[in-house]
Amino acid sequence: MSGLLAGKRILVTGVLTDSSIAFHVARLAQEEGAEVVLTGFGRLSLVQRIAKRLPKEAPVVELDVQNKAHLEGLAEQVAEHFGPDASLDGVVHSIAFAPQDALGGNFLHTEWESVATAVEVSAYSLKSLTTALLPLLEKRGGSVVGLDFDAQSAWPKYDWMGVAKAALESTSRYLARDLGHKDIRCNLVSAGPIKSMAAKSIPGFEELADVWDDRAPIRWDLTDPEPAARGVVALLSDWFPKTTGEIVHVDGGVHMMGA
Template identity: 60%
Template structure:
Protein backbone atom coordinates (compact mmCIF):
# COMPACT_ATOMS: atom_id res chain seq x y z
CA UNK A 1 0.00 0.00 0.00
CA UNK A 2 1.37 3.41 -0.97
CA UNK A 3 1.88 6.33 1.39
CA UNK A 4 -0.93 8.26 -0.33
CA UNK A 5 -3.45 5.43 -0.43
CA UNK A 6 -6.97 6.84 -0.45
CA UNK A 7 -5.84 10.48 -0.64
CA UNK A 8 -7.60 12.90 -2.95
CA UNK A 9 -5.26 15.53 -4.39
CA UNK A 10 -5.32 18.60 -6.61
CA UNK A 11 -2.10 18.94 -8.60
CA UNK A 12 -1.51 22.23 -10.40
CA UNK A 13 1.13 23.14 -12.94
CA UNK A 14 0.78 20.12 -15.23
CA UNK A 15 1.61 21.27 -18.74
CA UNK A 16 4.25 18.96 -20.23
CA UNK A 17 5.41 15.52 -19.12
CA UNK A 18 8.66 17.09 -17.88
CA UNK A 19 6.73 19.42 -15.59
CA UNK A 20 7.30 19.05 -11.87
CA UNK A 21 3.52 18.90 -11.51
CA UNK A 22 3.35 15.94 -13.89
CA UNK A 23 6.03 14.10 -11.89
CA UNK A 24 4.11 14.77 -8.66
CA UNK A 25 0.83 13.56 -10.19
CA UNK A 26 2.55 10.39 -11.43
CA UNK A 27 4.24 9.70 -8.10
CA UNK A 28 1.04 10.42 -6.18
CA UNK A 29 -0.93 7.97 -8.32
CA UNK A 30 1.75 5.32 -7.89
CA UNK A 31 1.45 5.85 -4.14
CA UNK A 32 -2.31 5.30 -4.20
CA UNK A 33 -3.77 8.80 -4.55
CA UNK A 34 -6.67 9.90 -6.71
CA UNK A 35 -5.58 13.00 -8.62
CA UNK A 36 -7.20 15.94 -10.36
CA UNK A 37 -4.91 18.24 -12.34
CA UNK A 38 -5.47 21.81 -13.44
CA UNK A 39 -4.41 24.32 -16.04
CA UNK A 40 -6.10 27.11 -18.00
CA UNK A 41 -6.27 28.97 -21.28
CA UNK A 42 -4.38 27.66 -24.29
CA UNK A 43 -2.36 25.26 -22.12
CA UNK A 44 -5.52 23.44 -21.04
CA UNK A 45 -5.73 21.46 -24.27
CA UNK A 46 -2.11 20.34 -23.90
CA UNK A 47 -2.75 19.25 -20.32
CA UNK A 48 -5.75 17.17 -21.38
CA UNK A 49 -3.50 15.27 -23.78
CA UNK A 50 -0.54 14.98 -21.41
CA UNK A 51 -2.56 13.39 -18.57
CA UNK A 52 -3.06 10.37 -20.81
CA UNK A 53 0.60 9.57 -20.09
CA UNK A 54 -0.07 9.23 -16.36
CA UNK A 55 -0.32 5.72 -14.90
CA UNK A 56 -4.04 6.18 -14.20
CA UNK A 57 -6.88 8.32 -15.43
CA UNK A 58 -6.97 11.87 -14.01
CA UNK A 59 -9.64 14.52 -14.40
CA UNK A 60 -8.61 17.94 -15.67
CA UNK A 61 -10.22 21.16 -14.49
CA UNK A 62 -9.69 24.72 -15.67
CA UNK A 63 -8.16 26.93 -13.00
CA UNK A 64 -6.66 30.37 -13.44
CA UNK A 65 -5.55 31.47 -9.97
CA UNK A 66 -6.00 35.14 -10.95
CA UNK A 67 -9.65 34.58 -11.90
CA UNK A 68 -11.97 35.15 -8.96
CA UNK A 69 -14.77 33.14 -10.55
CA UNK A 70 -12.50 30.15 -11.07
CA UNK A 71 -11.50 30.31 -7.41
CA UNK A 72 -15.11 30.66 -6.30
CA UNK A 73 -16.08 27.57 -8.31
CA UNK A 74 -13.09 25.46 -7.26
CA UNK A 75 -14.56 23.83 -4.19
CA UNK A 76 -17.63 22.63 -6.06
CA UNK A 77 -15.53 21.37 -8.98
CA UNK A 78 -13.30 19.35 -6.69
CA UNK A 79 -16.30 17.97 -4.81
CA UNK A 80 -17.78 16.82 -8.11
CA UNK A 81 -14.49 15.35 -9.39
CA UNK A 82 -13.05 13.82 -6.22
CA UNK A 83 -15.78 13.83 -3.61
CA UNK A 84 -13.43 15.61 -1.21
CA UNK A 85 -9.86 16.85 -0.89
CA UNK A 86 -6.86 15.86 1.22
CA UNK A 87 -4.10 17.91 -0.32
CA UNK A 88 -2.95 20.49 -2.85
CA UNK A 89 0.27 20.65 -4.82
CA UNK A 90 0.96 24.24 -5.88
CA UNK A 91 3.37 24.51 -8.79
CA UNK A 92 2.32 27.84 -10.26
CA UNK A 93 4.65 30.67 -11.21
CA UNK A 94 5.02 33.22 -13.97
CA UNK A 95 7.31 36.12 -14.75
CA UNK A 96 7.59 37.89 -18.09
CA UNK A 97 11.06 36.86 -19.34
CA UNK A 98 11.30 39.96 -21.50
CA UNK A 99 10.82 42.48 -18.69
CA UNK A 100 11.62 41.09 -15.22
CA UNK A 101 14.09 38.22 -15.78
CA UNK A 102 17.51 37.71 -17.34
CA UNK A 103 19.28 40.69 -15.79
CA UNK A 104 16.34 43.09 -15.99
CA UNK A 105 15.88 43.73 -12.26
CA UNK A 106 16.50 47.49 -12.17
CA UNK A 107 13.81 49.35 -14.07
CA UNK A 108 11.37 46.45 -14.34
CA UNK A 109 7.78 47.72 -14.80
CA UNK A 110 5.50 47.37 -11.78
CA UNK A 111 2.63 45.87 -13.77
CA UNK A 112 4.82 42.89 -14.69
CA UNK A 113 6.32 42.63 -11.20
CA UNK A 114 2.87 42.67 -9.60
CA UNK A 115 1.70 39.96 -11.98
CA UNK A 116 4.66 37.76 -11.00
CA UNK A 117 3.94 38.28 -7.30
CA UNK A 118 0.23 37.55 -7.69
CA UNK A 119 0.69 34.41 -9.78
CA UNK A 120 3.76 33.04 -8.01
CA UNK A 121 3.18 33.98 -4.35
CA UNK A 122 -0.29 35.32 -3.56
CA UNK A 123 -1.83 32.37 -5.40
CA UNK A 124 -0.68 29.97 -2.68
CA UNK A 125 -3.02 31.71 -0.26
CA UNK A 126 -5.85 32.22 -2.75
CA UNK A 127 -5.73 28.59 -3.85
CA UNK A 128 -5.65 27.20 -0.31
CA UNK A 129 -8.46 29.54 0.73
CA UNK A 130 -10.62 28.57 -2.25
CA UNK A 131 -10.23 24.88 -1.41
CA UNK A 132 -10.50 25.37 2.34
CA UNK A 133 -14.12 24.16 2.66
CA UNK A 134 -12.87 20.69 1.62
CA UNK A 135 -9.64 20.62 3.61
CA UNK A 136 -9.97 18.89 6.96
CA UNK A 137 -7.57 17.95 9.74
CA UNK A 138 -4.52 16.19 8.37
CA UNK A 139 -4.72 17.93 5.01
CA UNK A 140 -1.57 19.22 3.38
CA UNK A 141 -0.65 22.07 1.04
CA UNK A 142 2.73 21.77 -0.67
CA UNK A 143 4.33 24.35 -2.95
CA UNK A 144 7.51 24.71 -5.01
CA UNK A 145 10.20 27.31 -4.43
CA UNK A 146 13.74 28.07 -5.55
CA UNK A 147 15.88 29.16 -2.59
CA UNK A 148 15.01 32.83 -2.09
CA UNK A 149 17.56 33.56 0.64
CA UNK A 150 20.14 34.78 -1.90
CA UNK A 151 20.25 36.62 -5.23
CA UNK A 152 20.72 34.36 -8.27
CA UNK A 153 21.91 35.09 -11.80
CA UNK A 154 19.04 35.77 -14.20
CA UNK A 155 16.26 35.10 -11.65
CA UNK A 156 15.70 38.74 -10.67
CA UNK A 157 12.07 39.55 -9.81
CA UNK A 158 11.09 35.90 -9.78
CA UNK A 159 13.49 35.57 -6.87
CA UNK A 160 11.57 38.32 -5.10
CA UNK A 161 8.29 36.55 -5.90
CA UNK A 162 9.68 33.30 -4.47
CA UNK A 163 10.74 35.15 -1.31
CA UNK A 164 7.13 36.28 -1.05
CA UNK A 165 5.96 32.71 -1.59
CA UNK A 166 8.18 31.44 1.22
CA UNK A 167 6.88 34.10 3.59
CA UNK A 168 3.31 33.41 2.47
CA UNK A 169 3.75 29.72 3.28
CA UNK A 170 4.82 30.55 6.84
CA UNK A 171 1.86 32.85 7.47
CA UNK A 172 -0.50 30.36 5.85
CA UNK A 173 0.92 27.62 8.10
CA UNK A 174 0.19 29.86 11.09
CA UNK A 175 -3.40 30.59 10.08
CA UNK A 176 -4.39 27.12 8.84
CA UNK A 177 -2.56 25.19 11.55
CA UNK A 178 -5.40 25.42 14.10
CA UNK A 179 -7.58 23.58 11.56
CA UNK A 180 -4.97 20.83 11.27
CA UNK A 181 -3.86 21.87 7.78
CA UNK A 182 -0.12 21.76 7.07
CA UNK A 183 1.67 24.09 4.63
CA UNK A 184 5.19 23.32 3.42
CA UNK A 185 7.46 24.04 0.46
CA UNK A 186 9.99 22.03 -1.52
CA UNK A 187 13.07 23.94 -2.66
CA UNK A 188 14.52 22.09 -5.65
CA UNK A 189 17.70 22.66 -7.57
CA UNK A 190 17.43 23.83 -11.20
CA UNK A 191 15.37 21.46 -13.34
CA UNK A 192 14.93 21.46 -17.09
CA UNK A 193 11.26 22.32 -17.30
CA UNK A 194 9.30 24.44 -19.76
CA UNK A 195 9.31 27.31 -17.24
CA UNK A 196 13.09 27.12 -16.78
CA UNK A 197 13.69 27.29 -20.52
CA UNK A 198 11.87 30.63 -20.60
CA UNK A 199 14.38 32.25 -18.20
CA UNK A 200 17.29 33.87 -20.06
CA UNK A 201 20.59 32.68 -18.57
CA UNK A 202 19.08 29.84 -16.54
CA UNK A 203 21.88 27.56 -17.75
CA UNK A 204 24.26 29.56 -15.53
CA UNK A 205 22.41 28.19 -12.50
CA UNK A 206 22.68 24.64 -13.77
CA UNK A 207 26.46 25.01 -14.07
CA UNK A 208 26.71 26.06 -10.41
CA UNK A 209 25.03 22.85 -9.24
CA UNK A 210 27.35 20.63 -11.25
CA UNK A 211 30.32 22.07 -9.37
CA UNK A 212 29.00 22.34 -5.81
CA UNK A 213 26.21 19.88 -5.01
CA UNK A 214 27.87 17.15 -2.87
CA UNK A 215 25.37 14.50 -3.98
CA UNK A 216 25.58 15.67 -7.56
CA UNK A 217 22.60 16.97 -9.49
CA UNK A 218 20.73 15.80 -12.55
CA UNK A 219 18.68 18.71 -13.89
CA UNK A 220 16.67 16.29 -16.06
CA UNK A 221 15.50 14.14 -13.14
CA UNK A 222 12.48 15.57 -11.31
CA UNK A 223 11.65 12.31 -9.52
CA UNK A 224 13.49 13.20 -6.25
CA UNK A 225 11.51 16.45 -6.10
CA UNK A 226 8.25 14.63 -6.76
CA UNK A 227 8.98 12.08 -4.03
CA UNK A 228 9.61 14.84 -1.49
CA UNK A 229 6.32 16.51 -2.40
CA UNK A 230 4.48 13.19 -2.14
CA UNK A 231 5.98 12.57 1.30
CA UNK A 232 4.83 16.00 2.51
CA UNK A 233 1.36 15.38 1.10
CA UNK A 234 1.19 12.09 3.00
CA UNK A 235 0.63 11.48 6.71
CA UNK A 236 4.35 10.89 7.33
CA UNK A 237 4.94 14.49 8.47
CA UNK A 238 2.00 15.09 10.82
CA UNK A 239 3.78 17.74 12.93
CA UNK A 240 5.70 19.56 10.19
CA UNK A 241 4.44 22.88 8.84
CA UNK A 242 5.94 26.16 7.72
CA UNK A 243 8.98 24.19 6.54
CA UNK A 244 11.12 24.34 3.39
CA UNK A 245 12.54 20.96 2.42
CA UNK A 246 15.59 21.22 0.16
CA UNK A 247 15.90 18.74 -2.69
CA UNK A 248 19.03 20.11 -4.32
CA UNK A 249 21.78 17.57 -3.87
CA UNK A 250 22.96 19.44 -0.78
CA UNK A 251 23.90 22.61 -2.64
CA UNK A 252 22.18 24.91 -0.14
CA UNK A 253 24.37 23.67 2.72
CA UNK A 254 27.71 24.36 1.02
CA UNK A 255 29.87 27.48 1.34
CA UNK A 256 32.44 28.54 -1.22
Protein backbone atom coordinates in the same frame (compact mmCIF):
# COMPACT_ATOMS: atom_id res chain seq x y z
CA MET B 1 -4.80 -0.55 -1.16
CA SER B 2 -1.30 0.22 0.12
CA GLY B 3 1.05 3.12 -0.40
CA LEU B 4 2.05 6.39 1.24
CA LEU B 5 -1.06 8.14 -0.07
CA ALA B 6 -3.54 5.27 0.02
CA GLY B 7 -7.10 6.59 0.03
CA LYS B 8 -6.07 10.24 -0.27
CA ARG B 9 -7.40 12.80 -2.71
CA ILE B 10 -4.86 15.21 -4.16
CA LEU B 11 -5.13 18.24 -6.42
CA VAL B 12 -2.02 19.02 -8.51
CA THR B 13 -1.50 22.28 -10.38
CA GLY B 14 1.14 23.12 -12.97
CA VAL B 15 1.28 19.95 -15.08
CA LEU B 16 2.40 21.21 -18.48
CA THR B 17 4.61 18.43 -19.83
CA ASP B 18 5.74 15.03 -18.62
CA SER B 19 9.13 16.56 -17.82
CA SER B 20 7.67 18.81 -15.11
CA ILE B 21 8.02 18.13 -11.40
CA ALA B 22 4.24 18.46 -11.08
CA PHE B 23 3.64 15.64 -13.56
CA HIS B 24 5.90 13.32 -11.58
CA VAL B 25 4.17 14.33 -8.35
CA ALA B 26 0.85 13.32 -9.92
CA ARG B 27 2.34 10.05 -11.20
CA LEU B 28 3.93 9.10 -7.88
CA ALA B 29 0.80 10.12 -5.97
CA GLN B 30 -1.26 7.73 -8.07
CA GLU B 31 1.33 4.98 -7.67
CA GLU B 32 1.15 5.53 -3.90
CA GLY B 33 -2.62 5.08 -3.88
CA ALA B 34 -4.07 8.60 -4.30
CA GLU B 35 -6.89 9.85 -6.48
CA VAL B 36 -5.61 12.86 -8.43
CA VAL B 37 -7.25 15.84 -10.09
CA LEU B 38 -5.19 18.27 -12.19
CA THR B 39 -5.74 21.93 -12.97
CA GLY B 40 -4.86 23.54 -16.26
CA PHE B 41 -4.46 27.09 -17.48
CA GLY B 42 -4.77 28.25 -21.07
CA ARG B 43 -4.35 25.27 -23.38
CA LEU B 44 -6.48 22.75 -21.50
CA SER B 45 -6.22 20.28 -24.37
CA LEU B 46 -2.45 20.10 -23.77
CA VAL B 47 -2.92 19.32 -20.07
CA GLN B 48 -5.61 16.75 -20.91
CA ARG B 49 -3.24 15.06 -23.34
CA ILE B 50 -0.48 14.93 -20.72
CA ALA B 51 -3.00 13.60 -18.16
CA LYS B 52 -3.42 10.51 -20.33
CA ARG B 53 0.26 9.67 -19.75
CA LEU B 54 -0.31 9.14 -16.03
CA PRO B 55 -0.82 5.59 -14.73
CA LYS B 56 -4.53 6.48 -14.61
CA GLU B 57 -5.89 9.36 -16.65
CA ALA B 58 -6.72 12.24 -14.29
CA PRO B 59 -9.54 14.75 -14.77
CA VAL B 60 -8.53 18.34 -15.51
CA VAL B 61 -10.20 21.44 -14.04
CA GLU B 62 -9.60 24.87 -15.59
CA LEU B 63 -7.87 27.33 -13.25
CA ASP B 64 -6.43 30.77 -13.85
CA VAL B 65 -5.29 31.95 -10.42
CA GLN B 66 -5.85 35.56 -11.50
CA ASN B 67 -9.49 34.80 -12.30
CA LYS B 68 -11.77 35.37 -9.30
CA ALA B 69 -14.60 33.34 -10.81
CA HIS B 70 -12.30 30.35 -11.36
CA LEU B 71 -11.17 30.47 -7.73
CA GLU B 72 -14.69 30.88 -6.37
CA GLY B 73 -15.91 27.83 -8.30
CA LEU B 74 -12.85 25.65 -7.80
CA ALA B 75 -13.95 23.67 -4.74
CA GLU B 76 -17.27 22.81 -6.37
CA GLN B 77 -15.58 21.68 -9.59
CA VAL B 78 -13.09 19.52 -7.73
CA ALA B 79 -15.86 18.04 -5.57
CA GLU B 80 -17.67 16.86 -8.70
CA HIS B 81 -14.84 14.40 -9.34
CA PHE B 82 -14.75 12.97 -5.81
CA GLY B 83 -18.44 12.25 -5.21
CA PRO B 84 -20.99 13.35 -2.60
CA ASP B 85 -18.62 12.96 0.37
CA ALA B 86 -15.95 15.02 -1.38
CA SER B 87 -12.97 16.13 0.63
CA LEU B 88 -9.37 16.93 -0.23
CA ASP B 89 -6.26 15.65 1.53
CA GLY B 90 -3.57 17.49 -0.38
CA VAL B 91 -2.88 20.41 -2.69
CA VAL B 92 0.25 20.87 -4.78
CA HIS B 93 1.06 24.45 -5.80
CA SER B 94 3.32 24.44 -8.85
CA ILE B 95 2.47 27.84 -10.31
CA ALA B 96 4.92 30.59 -11.21
CA PHE B 97 5.17 33.29 -13.85
CA ALA B 98 7.00 36.55 -14.39
CA PRO B 99 6.82 38.80 -17.47
CA GLN B 100 10.01 38.84 -19.50
CA ASP B 101 10.93 42.35 -18.40
CA ALA B 102 11.03 41.10 -14.79
CA LEU B 103 13.81 38.64 -15.65
CA GLY B 104 17.14 38.57 -17.43
CA GLY B 105 19.10 41.31 -15.67
CA ASN B 106 16.48 44.04 -15.91
CA PHE B 107 15.91 44.22 -12.13
CA LEU B 108 16.52 47.96 -11.72
CA HIS B 109 14.22 48.91 -14.57
CA THR B 110 11.23 46.60 -14.15
CA GLU B 111 7.93 48.46 -13.79
CA TRP B 112 5.57 47.71 -10.91
CA GLU B 113 2.91 46.19 -13.16
CA SER B 114 5.27 43.35 -14.11
CA VAL B 115 6.46 42.93 -10.54
CA ALA B 116 2.84 42.77 -9.35
CA THR B 117 2.05 40.06 -11.88
CA ALA B 118 5.05 37.99 -10.78
CA VAL B 119 4.11 38.27 -7.10
CA GLU B 120 0.40 37.63 -7.63
CA VAL B 121 0.84 34.55 -9.81
CA SER B 122 3.89 33.08 -8.07
CA ALA B 123 3.27 33.88 -4.38
CA TYR B 124 -0.19 35.27 -3.60
CA SER B 125 -1.70 32.37 -5.53
CA LEU B 126 -0.53 29.98 -2.81
CA LYS B 127 -2.93 31.78 -0.47
CA SER B 128 -5.75 32.18 -2.99
CA LEU B 129 -5.54 28.54 -4.11
CA THR B 130 -5.48 27.23 -0.55
CA THR B 131 -8.36 29.38 0.68
CA ALA B 132 -10.42 28.50 -2.41
CA LEU B 133 -10.08 24.82 -1.47
CA LEU B 134 -10.61 25.24 2.28
CA PRO B 135 -14.17 23.84 2.17
CA LEU B 136 -12.68 20.52 1.04
CA LEU B 137 -9.39 20.64 2.96
CA GLU B 138 -10.83 21.42 6.38
CA LYS B 139 -13.11 18.36 6.45
CA ARG B 140 -10.27 16.03 7.43
CA GLY B 141 -7.23 18.28 7.57
CA GLY B 142 -4.61 18.08 4.88
CA SER B 143 -1.28 19.06 3.41
CA VAL B 144 -0.48 21.95 1.08
CA VAL B 145 2.90 21.69 -0.64
CA GLY B 146 4.38 24.35 -2.90
CA LEU B 147 7.35 24.17 -5.25
CA ASP B 148 10.05 26.70 -4.50
CA PHE B 149 13.46 27.79 -5.77
CA ASP B 150 15.86 28.84 -3.02
CA ALA B 151 15.24 32.52 -2.22
CA GLN B 152 18.16 32.88 0.22
CA SER B 153 20.44 34.07 -2.58
CA ALA B 154 20.29 36.54 -5.46
CA TRP B 155 20.61 34.32 -8.54
CA PRO B 156 21.92 35.50 -11.94
CA LYS B 157 19.11 37.00 -14.05
CA TYR B 158 16.37 35.51 -11.82
CA ASP B 159 15.54 39.04 -10.66
CA TRP B 160 11.91 39.64 -9.62
CA MET B 161 11.07 35.96 -9.76
CA GLY B 162 13.57 35.57 -6.95
CA VAL B 163 11.69 38.23 -5.01
CA ALA B 164 8.42 36.44 -5.76
CA LYS B 165 9.88 33.18 -4.44
CA ALA B 166 10.90 34.96 -1.24
CA ALA B 167 7.28 36.11 -0.96
CA LEU B 168 6.13 32.54 -1.59
CA GLU B 169 8.27 31.32 1.30
CA SER B 170 6.81 33.94 3.63
CA THR B 171 3.27 33.25 2.43
CA SER B 172 3.73 29.57 3.24
CA ARG B 173 4.77 30.38 6.80
CA TYR B 174 1.75 32.62 7.39
CA LEU B 175 -0.60 30.00 5.94
CA ALA B 176 0.99 27.43 8.24
CA ARG B 177 0.35 29.75 11.17
CA ASP B 178 -3.28 30.50 10.32
CA LEU B 179 -4.39 27.02 9.20
CA GLY B 180 -2.66 24.87 11.79
CA HIS B 181 -5.73 24.86 14.04
CA LYS B 182 -7.65 23.23 11.17
CA ASP B 183 -4.98 20.50 10.99
CA ILE B 184 -3.81 21.82 7.63
CA ARG B 185 -0.06 21.87 7.06
CA CYS B 186 1.72 24.10 4.56
CA ASN B 187 5.28 23.35 3.44
CA LEU B 188 7.55 23.97 0.45
CA VAL B 189 9.99 21.85 -1.49
CA SER B 190 12.91 23.95 -2.69
CA ALA B 191 14.06 22.06 -5.75
CA GLY B 192 17.23 22.32 -7.75
CA PRO B 193 16.91 23.38 -11.41
CA ILE B 194 15.16 21.03 -13.83
CA LYS B 195 15.13 21.34 -17.61
CA SER B 196 11.39 21.80 -18.00
CA MET B 197 9.15 24.09 -20.06
CA ALA B 198 9.18 26.60 -17.22
CA ALA B 199 12.98 26.62 -17.20
CA LYS B 200 13.07 27.56 -20.87
CA SER B 201 11.39 30.87 -20.02
CA ILE B 202 14.14 31.87 -17.56
CA PRO B 203 16.97 33.85 -19.19
CA GLY B 204 20.32 32.61 -17.94
CA PHE B 205 19.00 29.19 -16.92
CA GLU B 206 22.23 27.58 -18.11
CA GLU B 207 24.16 29.74 -15.64
CA LEU B 208 22.05 28.30 -12.82
CA ALA B 209 22.66 24.82 -14.16
CA ASP B 210 26.43 25.43 -14.09
CA VAL B 211 26.20 26.33 -10.39
CA TRP B 212 24.72 22.91 -9.63
CA ASP B 213 27.32 21.12 -11.72
CA ASP B 214 30.08 22.83 -9.75
CA ARG B 215 28.66 22.95 -6.22
CA ALA B 216 26.25 20.11 -5.54
CA PRO B 217 27.85 17.65 -3.07
CA ILE B 218 25.34 15.02 -4.24
CA ARG B 219 25.37 14.93 -8.03
CA TRP B 220 22.37 16.77 -9.46
CA ASP B 221 20.68 15.57 -12.66
CA LEU B 222 18.98 18.43 -14.50
CA THR B 223 16.85 15.96 -16.44
CA ASP B 224 15.45 14.07 -13.44
CA PRO B 225 12.41 15.65 -11.73
CA GLU B 226 11.69 12.59 -9.58
CA PRO B 227 13.79 13.47 -6.49
CA ALA B 228 11.86 16.73 -6.02
CA ALA B 229 8.57 14.96 -6.75
CA ARG B 230 9.35 12.37 -4.08
CA GLY B 231 9.92 15.18 -1.59
CA VAL B 232 6.49 16.60 -2.39
CA VAL B 233 4.79 13.22 -2.06
CA ALA B 234 6.48 12.62 1.29
CA LEU B 235 5.14 15.94 2.62
CA LEU B 236 1.66 15.08 1.32
CA SER B 237 1.75 11.85 3.30
CA ASP B 238 1.04 11.18 6.96
CA TRP B 239 4.74 10.72 7.69
CA PHE B 240 5.11 14.44 8.49
CA PRO B 241 2.03 14.98 10.69
CA LYS B 242 3.48 17.83 12.77
CA THR B 243 5.71 19.50 10.17
CA THR B 244 4.44 22.84 8.89
CA GLY B 245 5.95 26.12 7.73
CA GLU B 246 9.02 24.17 6.61
CA ILE B 247 11.16 24.38 3.47
CA VAL B 248 12.62 21.03 2.47
CA HIS B 249 15.56 21.42 0.12
CA VAL B 250 15.80 18.79 -2.60
CA ASP B 251 18.73 20.32 -4.44
CA GLY B 252 21.71 18.03 -4.00
CA GLY B 253 22.87 20.16 -1.04
CA VAL B 254 23.72 23.36 -2.94
CA HIS B 255 21.71 25.51 -0.51
CA MET B 256 24.08 24.80 2.39
CA MET B 257 27.42 25.13 0.58
CA GLY B 258 29.67 28.02 1.55
CA ALA B 259 32.31 29.68 -0.61
